[in-house]
Amino acid sequence: MSNRSERASPFSGAIASAVGSGWRAAKTVYYANSVSWRVLKSGALLFLGFFLWAGSNVLESYVDWGFLDYTMAYGFVVLFYGPIHHVVVIPLALRWRRSSGLRQRVGKRLPTAMLAVFLAVVLVAGTFPAGAMTVDFGSAMTADGAPDAQPELACSETAGGDAVACEVTNAEGVDRVVVTTGSGTELRAVEDPPYDFTVRKDEIEATMDTKQFTVHFYDEHGDLLRRYTHRL
Numbered sequence: 001m002s003n004r005s006e007r008a009s010p011f012s013g014a015i016a017s018a019v020g021s022g023w024r025a026a027k028t029v030y031y032a033n034s035v036s037w038r039v040l041k042s043g044a045l046l047f048l049g050f051f052l053w054a055g056s057n058v059l060e061s062y063v064d065w066g067f068l069d070y071t072m073a074y075g076f077v078v079l080f081y082g083p084i085h086h087v088v089v090i091p092l093a094l095r096w097r098r099s100s101g102l103r104q105r106v107g108k109r110l111p112t113a114m115l116a117v118f119l120a121v122v123l124v125a126g127t128f129p130a131g132a133m134t135v136d137f138g139s140a141m142t143a144d145g146a147p148d149a150q151p152e153l154a155c156s157e158t159a160g161g162d163a164v165a166c167e168v169t170n171a172e173g174v175d176r177v178v179v180t181t182g183s184g185t186e187l188r189a190v191e192d193p194p195y196d197f198t199v200r201k202d203e204i205e206a207t208m209d210t211k212q213f214t215v216h217f218y219d220e221h222g223d224l225l226r227r228y229t230h231r232l
Contacts, residue, residue: 033094038087045082049075057134061227070126076133077122089114127183134229151195151217153228158198164230166215168195175220181205181213204232 032041052075060068089111096107125133151174155166168177177195179188182205188197204211212231219225 031090031094033091038091041086042083045078045086049077049079049082051075053079053133060134069129070122072133073122073126073129077118077125081118081121085111085114085118151226153215153230155230162202163198163200164204164213164232165198166196166230171195171217173219174217174225176218176222178216178218179213180216187213201232 029037029041052071054075056068056072056075059065060072093107093110096103096110098104099107151171152169153166154169155164157163158165168174171193174195175191177188177190177197178186179190179197179199180186181199181203185205187199187203190197199213201211204213206212210231212229215228215230217225217227
């Protein structure tokens with residue numbers, strides 16, 4: 001046992017040293033406060049946020065992977081908050097750390113506290129995707145790898161105003177239509193052409209103060225063809 005420990009010790013030490021060096025380098029970049037570093041970090045976060053938000057929306061238009069709601073939420077929130085964190089929060093925290101008393105204590109904890117709030121907002125936004133955060137890029141994409149089916153959806157209020165009636169057109173290739181609301185509650189599952197359906201307004205759940213439902217189009221293999229979100 002002792003020989004094995006002696007052989008593993010240099011390797012473990014090298015890993016620990018590399019991890020420690022990487023962590024110290026990351027902290028140096030994180031707390032870098034010159035104007036050039038603020039601009040560089042803010043620009044990188046804008047790029048990262050837009051890439052994650054747009055990429056997740058594009059993927060979610062074609063595949064029904066739940067974790068994409070969280071990558072979309074992360075990208076959407078970091079798109080707005082990321083630059084604020086490095087242009088406002090970090091400089092303010094560093095300034096307060098050089099003072100004394102309550103300001104010094106707050107300055108030491110402010111970046112961590114704001115990151116905790118940031119992650120909490122991402123979790124909430126990912127669990128309850130807001131209307132402004134979700135964009136359906138499906139109908140706009142014409143790449144070669146896109147599915148051939150191009151179902152269209154048209155919805156309008158019924159005469160009494162207490163329901164929404166939806167008509168499906170160009171439904172070639174569609175085998176099943178599923179209507180969900182809120183965090184995924186299924187409202188309708190239509191398996192027969194022409195796939196038209198009606199949803200009562202009192203069935204529709206509100207997400208971030210906006211009532212909306214999502215219509216999923218599946219082919220005969222159960223693969224997602226298109227997804228539309230209708231907001232009242």
